[in-house]
Structures are given as structure tokens and as C-alpha cells.
Amino acid sequence: MRYIDEYRDPKIAQALVDQIHAKVTRPWVLMEICGGQTHTLMRYGIDELIAPQVELVHGPGCPVCVTPIEIVDKAVEIASRPDVTFVSYGDMLRVPGTKSDLFRVKAQGGDVRIAYSPMEAVKIARANPTRKVVFFGIGFETTAPANAMAVWKARELGLTNFSELVSHVLVPPAIRLLLNSPDNRVQGFIAPGHVCTVMGYWEYQALVDEYHVPIVVGGFEPVDLLEAISMLVAQLEEGRADMENQYARTVNYQGNQPAQDIIEKVFEVADRKWRGIGRIPMSGLRLRPEFAAFDAEKIYGVEALEAEEPAECISALVLQGLKKPVDCPAFATRCTPEQPLGAPMVSAEGACSAYYQYRRHTTSLVCIA
Amino acid sequence: MSTLTLSCPVPVTTRDHVSLGHGSGGKLSAELMRDVFLPAFRNSTLERMEDQAVFAVNNGRMAFTTDSFVVKPLFFPGGDIGSLAVHGTVNDLAMGGAKPLFLSTAFIIEEGFSMEKLRRIVDSLGRAAKDCGVQIVTGDTKVVDKGSGDGVFINTTGLGVVTEGVYLSAGEARPGDAVLVSGSIGEHGIAILAEREGLEFDSPVESDSAPLHKLVADMLETTHAIRCLRDPTRGGVSSSLNEIAAQSQVGIMLDEPSILIREEVRGACEMLGLDPLYVANEGKLLAIVDAKVADELVAVMRRNPLGRDARRIGTVSGMDAGWVTMRTVLGTTRIVDMLAGDQLPRIC
Amino acid sequence: MCLAVPGKLVETQLIGDSRLGVVQFGGIKRSVFLDFVPEAQTGDYVLVHVGFAISRLDEEEAQRTYQLLERIGMLETEDPELEANQELPDAIHR
Numbered sequence: 079m080r081y082i083d084e085y086r087d088p089k090i091a092q093a094l095v096d097q098i099h100a101k102v103t104r105p106w107v108l109m110e111i112c113g114g115q116t117h118t119l120m121r122y123g124i125d126e127l128i129a130p131q132v133e134l135v136h137g138p139g140c141p142v143c144v145t146p147i148e149i150v151d152k153a154v155e156i157a158s159r160p161d162v163t164f165v166s167y168g169d170m171l172r173v174p175g176t177k178s179d180l181f182r183v184k185a186q187g188g189d190v191r192i193a194y195s196p197m198e199a200v201k202i203a204r205a206n207p208t209r210k211v212v213f214f215g216i217g218f219e220t221t222a223p224a225n226a227m228a229v230w231k232a233r234e235l236g237l238t239n240f241s242e243l244v245s246h247v248l249v250p251p252a253i254r255l256l257l258n259s260p261d262n263r264v265q266g267f268i269a270p271g272h273v274c275t276v277m278g279y280w281e282y283q284a285l286v287d288e289y290h291v292p293i294v295v296g297g298f299e300p301v302d303l304l305e306a307i308s309m310l311v312a313q314l315e316e317g318r319a320d321m322e323n324q325y326a327r328t329v330n331y332q333g334n335q336p337a338q339d340i341i342e343k344v345f346e347v348a349d350r351k352w353r354g355i356g357r358i359p360m361s362g363l364r365l366r367p368e369f370a371a372f373d374a375e376k377i378y379g380v381e382a383l384e385a386e387e388p389a390e391c392i393s394a395l396v397l398q399g400l401k402k403p404v405d406c407p408a409f410a411t412r413c414t415p416e417q418p419l420g421a422p423m424v425s426a427e428g429a430c431s432a433y434y435q436y437r438r439h440t441t442s443l444v445c446i447a
Numbered sequence: 448m449s450t451l452t453l454s455c456p457v458p459v460t461t462r463d464h465v466s467l468g469h470g471s472g473g474k475l476s477a478e479l480m481r482d483v484f485l486p487a488f489r490n491s492t493l494e495r496m497e498d499q500a501v502f503a504v505n506n507g508r509m510a511f512t513t514d515s516f517v518v519k520p521l522f523f524p525g526g527d528i529g530s531l532a533v534h535g536t537v538n539d540l541a542m543g544g545a546k547p548l549f550l551s552t553a554f555i556i557e558e559g560f561s562m563e564k565l566r567r568i569v570d571s572l573g574r575a576a577k578d579c580g581v582q583i584v585t586g587d588t589k590v591v592d593k594g595s596g597d598g599v600f601i602n603t604t605g606l607g608v609v610t611e612g613v614y615l616s617a618g619e620a621r622p623g624d625a626v627l628v629s630g631s632i633g634e635h636g637i638a639i640l641a642e643r644e645g646l647e648f649d650s651p652v653e654s655d656s657a658p659l660h661k662l663v664a665d666m667l668e669t670t671h672a673i674r675c676l677r678d679p680t681r682g683g684v685s686s687s688l689n690e691i692a693a694q695s696q697v698g699i700m701l702d703e704p705s706i707l708i709r710e711e712v713r714g715a716c717e718m719l720g721l722d723p724l725y726v727a728n729e730g731k732l733l734a735i736v737d738a739k740v741a742d743e744l745v746a747v748m749r750r751n752p753l754g755r756d757a758r759r760i761g762t763v764s765g766m767d768a769g770w771v772t773m774r775t776v777l778g779t780t781r782i783v784d785m786l787a788g789d790q791l792p793r794i795c
Numbered sequence: 796m797c798l799a800v801p802g803k804l805v806e807t808q809l810i811g812d813s814r815l816g817v818v819q820f821g822g823i824k825r826s827v828f829l830d831f832v833p834e835a836q837t838g839d840y841v842l843v844h845v846g847f848a849i850s851r852l853d854e855e856e857a858q859r860t861y862q863l864l865e866r867i868g869m870l871e872t873e874d875p876e877l878e879a880n881q882e883l884p885d886a887i888h889r
Binding site for chain 1: 797798799800801803812813820821828830831832833840842844845846847849850852853854856857860861864865867868869870
């Protein structure tokens with residue numbers, strides 16, 4: 079497959095690994111933000127290849143993991159109604175809420191369906207005028223244009239039975255929070271390539287200017303990530319702090335204008351609670367008031383729901399890169415994909431799930447002091 | 448199964464849908480047997496229409512297995528629930544080194560199910576059995592209230608005779624053994640998903656549903672230094688190998704570049720975020736064999752159309768007992784874990 | 796986030812106000828909304844996420860940067876035959 083296979087070339091990957099090892103003179107701590115990148119790193123063992131001098135710490139790049147527990151509870155509440163057809167991306171189905179999850183609602187007879195695109199939910203709404211269709215609109219900026227367009231098209235079609243439960247989060251405020259933390263060990267960031275495909279990287283340039291920390295936009299295949307890591311290491315070794323773009327085949331400074339336009343038209347920036355981290359100001363998106371008729375939180379009266387996390391889950395620390403999943407006393411014992419205590423164990427690329435899936439047997443390799 | 452009465456005054460009418468009466472054991476049941484099942488399963492044992500099938504046995508060992516088929520959609524590229532029901536059970540027998548002989552089929556049909564669809568399924572089942580050389584000698588039919596079933600469920604139970612001197616078990620894998628697979632992986636699961644989700648392929652992915660008993664017979668004729676055979680159905684190659692690793696308390700190390708995946712299957716998996724190692728197969732087998740006979744066996748398998756892409760994909764080791772690991776294309780190692788539940792497509 | 800896959804745009808059509816396309820990903824085709832890539836034409840490669848194309852791939856840029864990577868890879872192996880041929884992989888050939 080073009081634009082995928084060549085970025086998995088073992089010779090090039092090895093060459094980049096050697097390049098990294100040749101440049102490094104002291105240990106560095108880097109962070110990748112995006113869960114998809116975490117998945118690749120774990121699946122291909124890239125963190126093994128660059129150890130021990132370069133350490134990768136995993137950031138809060140899994141929108142599934144950071145979806146606040148209240149939102150999951152709201153989703154469960156809405157999906158349990160007999161007149162509702164609840165449509166969601168597969169990732170969210172097993173995320174535990176306070177008492178239940180969408181998978182359980184489905185098992186108990188709820189009309190919960192998996193979709194690959196929000197437009198499938200719009201299609202279902204058109205075809206079933208007597209059903210109330212609710213789409214679970216989660217994700218980072220990458221998914222926001224599609225989720226926004228679904229609402230926009232639903233309005234154009236005059237649908238009265240379609241709404242979205244929106245829980246979008248934005249990446250730059252989370253990086254800012256990490257950089258402001260006194261415990262921060264991260265010296266360089268790999269910016270999320272698909273978020274930047276939509277939003278451009280001008281926001282990350284601002285972070286570089288303010289915090290003097292190198293940031294490189296990275297792709298998702300092993301060669302992309304190794305190249306981005308190599309570029310970061312080069313900067314750090316040379317004492318530079320610049321904005322660079324490894325993923326130039328799809329990312330540019332300004333980003334995708336039509337996509338940004340629809341986000342602007344349908345959503346507005348709002349404070350958001352990040353599961354395991356807490357409230358980060360101006361870090362999320364919600365539907366604008368003029369789209370209230372498509373806002374599932376308003377329609378189903380679930381705005382006021384509040385919830386608590388299970389005490390044992392240390393996902394806050396994992397998501398901020400302060401602890402590794404293997405540091406958690408519940409990891410792979412009381413907290414497993416079958417019985418997760420927190421979202422990072424459930425989502426396909428939550429850090430805990432990635433470690434559990436790919437690395438459980440050699441935990442010694444990933445514990446770098 | 449009730450006996451046919453020959454003086455039934457009720458005129459025979461063509462019925463379009465299955466009704467509760469068809470499962471009640473009376474005239475309608477008899478009609479269903481006579482018009483739908485018997486013609487598809489013709490054999491002398493069945494036609495005796497007793498409540499049980501009786502046959503002679505020689506000394507030796509028998510294999511006995513059962514499986515239920517609940518696949519949705521009922522009809523898919525490469526097969527349907529009927530042919531699947533035969534292949535699945537024949538394969539379970541074959542994985543034990545048995546020559547499959549007899550099958551039973553039990554149908555649970557939802558009231559209102561289309562008679563035409565039932566005929567298609569039953570005919571397909573009958574044809575698959577005939578092609579395998581197995582006889583369907585007994586069975587049962589029940590009809591449940593509308594809403595209590597999902598169209599149709601089928602159970603098949605199979606009996607076979609195990610070849611003399613063959614002892615196959617998931618507990619027999621030994622360090623140094625070779626892991627072989629009979630072909631490319633992930634086709635059945637993707638074919639089903641494609642049908643359900645309306646994915647469009649350049650060259651459509653068909654389910655690989657097929658009976659493997661002849662391939663197994665070829666292999667056993669060549670050598671008995673085969674420890675274990677498994678058909679990686681639900682849960683894919685990963686589940687079967689994890690089961691073997693656990694039962695034999697060995698490690699299994701796979702070599703990613705040697706695993707064959709069709710272009711279309713790969714495209715679908717990339718698009719949906721699925722890992723082909725976890726996708727179901729219905730016409731492939733995994734073999735754990737003495738490494739000394741690996742090359743010879745692969746050659747033998749390749750002479751059979753169902754094994755034309757057979758290859759070695761890994762090695763059994765004494766390390767990491769109970770784990771399945773894989774050397775990635777980059778030369779690093781990852782584990783190939785058992786899944787918690789079904790693999791769900793992802794956007795992240 | 797996020798699973799976005801590159802594919803080739805093989806067909807486009809206008810349905811009302813919406814421009815839709817068919818994108819091919821290694822042997823499989825899928826219908827994709829093209830609202831965010833008005834400049835994309837058939838033959839272009841696009842990046843698809845949740846049923847929408849979110850960018851048009853810059854093939855010149857990809858070729859340029861990949862050639863550099865390839866060279867690093869070839870120097871790695873120190874294979875004189877490879878260096879002499881300096882072939883681009885089939886994947887990048889037009």
C-alpha cells in the first residue's frame with residue numbers, strides 16, 4: 079500500500095536508529111502526544127530501538143482515554159432510552175463509566191451501533207424518522223471537522239431526529255499544561271501529525287517560542303516516528319529549540335482551511351474536563367448555541383451529571399507521562415482490558431492498553447530509570 | 448423425528464415462511480422434512496427416519512465434536528451458514544486427525560423466516576456434506592417465536608475415526624518445533640465484515656470456508672511427526688496459538704514478514720484499524736510439527752489446492768512460556784496477545 | 796488520534812451540494828466525502844479519516860523527502876550494487 083509500506087522499510091528504519099545513536103551524547107526525554115503514534119511505537123518496538131539514551135514518554139493523546147467519565151455516563155444514560163439509536167465509534171464502546179458502559183447497554187438490548195463515520199449516523203436518522211439518533215462525537219481536532227459536518231448536513235437536510243453528544247478536546251492546551259507543570263521532564267515533543275493536518279502547526283510554533291522547547295510534527299508509520307525522533311535529538315544536541323515538520327507530505331503551517339471553517343461554524347471553544355487530569359481552560363469544543371437543536375446534552379437533559387473516578391486508577395499520572403503503566407500497582411492484575419479501572423486500559427491506543435497488548439512479558443525493557 | 452404418515456388429508460400447499468407449526472412435530476414438521484431437508488441430505492440411514500442413527504463401528508478411536516453456527520449475515524461471498532456449518536465441524540474432526548464420517552444437524556428457526564432462504568441454506572449444507580463425503584444421518588428442527596431467534600441458528604455434531612498412530616494435541620508442542628500455516632490469513636472475517644458494512648473491493652474478498660480433511664490426510668500420510676493441528680476460527684491465528692502456548696507451556700515466536708495477507712484483506716484491516724492476526728479464518732490450518740519435517744510438509748501441503756500458499760511462520764521455544772511473540776518487520780519483538788472480546792474497528 | 800489512511804482518489808461525483816469520491820486503499824474502495832479537499836482531482840492521493848478526506852498528499856514533497864531517506868537506507872547497507880542503481884522503490888514510481 080502506497081504511502082504506508084515504504085514508511086515501514088526496515089533498512090531505512092535501521093539507518094534512522096543508527097543516526098539517532100550516533101548523534102546522542104546524553105539522555106533525552108521526549109513525548110509523543112497522539113495515541114496512534116503510541117500504538118505504532120509499541121507495536122513496532124521503537125522505544126526498544128532508541129533506548130537507553132532516548133526515552134519516550136506517552137502523552138495524553140488518546141481522546142478516548144481523556145473523555146471525562148461524566149460524558150460516558152451521559153452516553154450510557156441516553157443510549158439506554160428505548161426510543162434512541164445511539165451511534166458511536168468502536169473505540170468508545172468498552173470505556174467504563176461509573177456503573178456501566180455502552181457495550182453493556184448494547185448487551186442489555188439497547189440500540190447501540192458502531193459507525194466508521196458520523197455520516198452513517200446521519201444516514202440512519204434519515205432512514206428512520208421515528209427513531210431518535212444520537213451520535214457520540216468524541217476526538218481531537220482531527221475528527222472535529224467530520225463531526226461538525228455531520229451536524230451541518232443534518233441541519234441542511236432538515237432532520238429533527240439527529241443530535242450529537244459532543245466531547246472534543248484540543249491538543250495545544252494540554253501541552254501547555256504539561257510544560258507548566260513543575261514535574262515536567264519532557265525536553266522535546268512529537269506533535270500529532272493528523273491533528274496538524276487539520277489545524278496546521280502555527281499553534282505549536284507559539285509553544286516553541288514561549289517555552290523554548292523543540293517540537294517536530296511527526297507521522298504515524300515507524301519511519302515517520304524515527305525520523306521525527308532523529309530531528310528532535312539533533313535539535314537537542316545542538317541546543318536548538320525550533321518548530322520542524324517531518325510529516326510534510328500532508329502537513330503544512332496553515333492546515334486545512336475548509337476543515338477549520340466548519341469547526342468554527344459549528345463548534346466553539348470551551349473549558350473541558352480531561353479524564354484523569356482535570357479541568358483545562360479553553361481545551362475543548364462544544365456545539366454553538368445556534369445548534370442547540372442538535373445538542374444531545376441539552377435535548378436529553380443530562381447536562382448536570384457529575385461523576386467520580388475509581389481511586390486506584392493512576393491514569394492522571396500516566397496520561398501526563400509522569401508514570402508508566404507498569405508502575406501502576408493495578409496494571410495487569412486488577413486492571414486489565416476485560417476489567418478496566420480506567421480508560422487508558424480500554425482504548426486501543428491508551429498507554430496502558432498498548433503496554434498490556436504488546437509488552438507485558440518484558441516489563442524490564444520498558445522501565446528506564 | 449416423527450414417522451411419516453401416508454394418509455395425510457391436508458392438501459400440500461407451498462408455504463413462503465416458516466411458522467411455529469413447522470417445529471411442532473406434527474404434519475407441518477413432516478412436510479418440512481419431506482420437502483426441504485430429506486431431498487438435500489439423501490442417504491439410507493437418514494431415510495429410515497428413526498429417532499436415532501445406528502451404524503457399525505470397528506475397533507479404533509473415534510472423534511466426536513459439536514459446533515453451533517450463528518453467523519450474520521447468513522449469506523456471504525464464498526459461502527453461507529449452511530456450508531459453514533459443515534466445514535466448521537468437519538475441520539474440528541480433521542484437526543484431531545480424524546476422517547469425518549457422520550454429521551447431525553439441528554436447526555433453530557425463527558418464526559416467519561423465509562422458506563426460500565431456508566431451502567438455499569439446507570441445499571448448501573447438503574451439497575457441502577456430499578462434497579466432503581460425510582452423511583447427515585440425524586437431526587432436529589425447532590421453530591421459535593418471532594423475536595426469540597436471529598433468523599436461523601444451526602448446530603452440527605460430527606463423528607469421525609482417528610487414523611491409527613496419530614496423537615494430536617495442543618499440549619504436545621515442544622521447543623524447536625516449527626509453526627506452519629496452510630495459506631493467507633484473515634479472509635473469512637473480512638468477507639463477513641465487508642458484507643455487513645458494504646465495503647467495496649476491487650476483487651471481492653471471499654470467505655475461505657473450506658473442508659480441510661483431505662489436506663490433513665495428505666499431511667498425515669507423509670509423517671506422524673505432527674504435534675498439533677488447529678483451525679484458527681474466532682479470534683484468529685492469535686487465539687489458536689495462544690491456546691497452544693498455554694497448554695504446552697511453551698513460547699511461540701512468529702516471524703512477521705513470512706505471514707501472508709492478501710492485499711485486499713490488508714487494505715480493509717488498515718482502513719478499519721484491525722489486526723489480521725485476530726481475524727477469523729474458516730479454511731486454514733495451523734500445524735505445529737517437528738522442525739525436521741517442516742520443509743517436506745510444506746511441499747506436500749502446497750500440492751493441495753487448499754494449501755497452495757502453505758509456509759512456515761514461526762518456531763516454538765522454551766522461553767517466554769505461555770506467550771506468543773512476534774519478530775516485527777523492524778526486527779523488534781512484540782507480544783501477540785489474546786483479545787479480551789471481539790476486535791472493534793477504531794478511529795484512533 | 797488518529798487513524799487516517801492514504802488512498803488514491805479514483806472517482807468523483809457531485810450529489811447536491813456535496814462532492815463525494817471513491818478512494819482506493821490497496822485493493823479496496825470506499826466512498827469518501829470530499830468537502831475538505833475541493834482541490835483534489837482523480838489520480839491524487841488523499842488522507843482519509845472517518846469517511847472524510849482531510850488532506851491532499853503532496854506527492855512532490857513526499858518524493859523529495861523519501862529520496863533522502865532512501866539514500867540513508869542505502870548507505871546503511873553499503874551495498875555497491877544498490878548504490879549504483881539508485882532505483883526508487885516501485886511504490887514511489889508514477
